[in-house]
Amino acid sequence: MKTLIGLLLGLAATAAWGSFYVAGRWLFGEEGDKLNTYLFNFLRFFMATLSLSGLLLINSNREKFKQAIREDWKSFLLISLIGIVMESYLVFYALNFTTASRCSLMANFSPVATVILAYFLLGEKINKAGVIGMLTGFAGIILAGSSRGGDIYAGTSLRTLIGDGMALASGFCWAYFTVSGVKVSDKYGGPLCMLIAFAFGTLLMSPVLFFVPAAEIAAIPPKVWGGMVYTGVITLAFANACWYGALRYLKAGMLGAFGYLSAAITFTLSILFLKEKFTLPFIIALILIVGGMSLMMKQSKSQEK
16 A cells, blocks of 8 residues: 555656656646746746745754754755756756757756766766666767658757756756755755755845746736646656655655656657657657666665665
């Protein structure tokens, strides 16, 4: 029963993350001319913070929260700047330039980036499987970047490569968040760390309010408000809460395999709702990247033993 609960929680988180790319691409396609990306992300972080603030109803969490702000605010500030503000902005804005599937593929290359950063920042060794996986994944990234395709909003072009690059950069930002967050996560727990990170992200993005007229906020279209609520509450707060909840019932290695399912969900939704087209080179690139990530997971598992 516990395993089933863990699987359901992991599936819920993965489905939410997989749908983010399609929702973001749809928002840019339908309301791109009315979308202030800075304001959008500020409101997403604010909604995620509010959604997770219920954690502070628990006395022990309130004490840990105060301790984290007092003792580790510098760490959280840097983690939030790179892993929340920069990562979220890059991966969202990339969807203005590239397709949902390509963005998902590039952003989910973060396991490879995590191993690379762990090598330099934490001194973790990379075994043969890790090196082969890394090279295989990079080959897939290069092939994916040169592949043709498109969806109902645009075909591939130079703009697509710009979006691919932004999504790939977001993966490295998330990798930094993962590697640098190990210490504080062990100290305060994953869910509380996410609440603090989103709160810091909201503060870091708050200066945008000084440059946005009140009339612009009042004129935000219903579709954009819906996108904010969905991507802020569901794909940020809800997904992270489910993910860390699943860790109570499943081993991290088993849960990590859900990353492949996230890409599959994005591809399926892209075909159904965005009419995205896939070429043979892109499919081969997908196989190379997934294969590379699989080898990287073996690298991680071997380090746990």
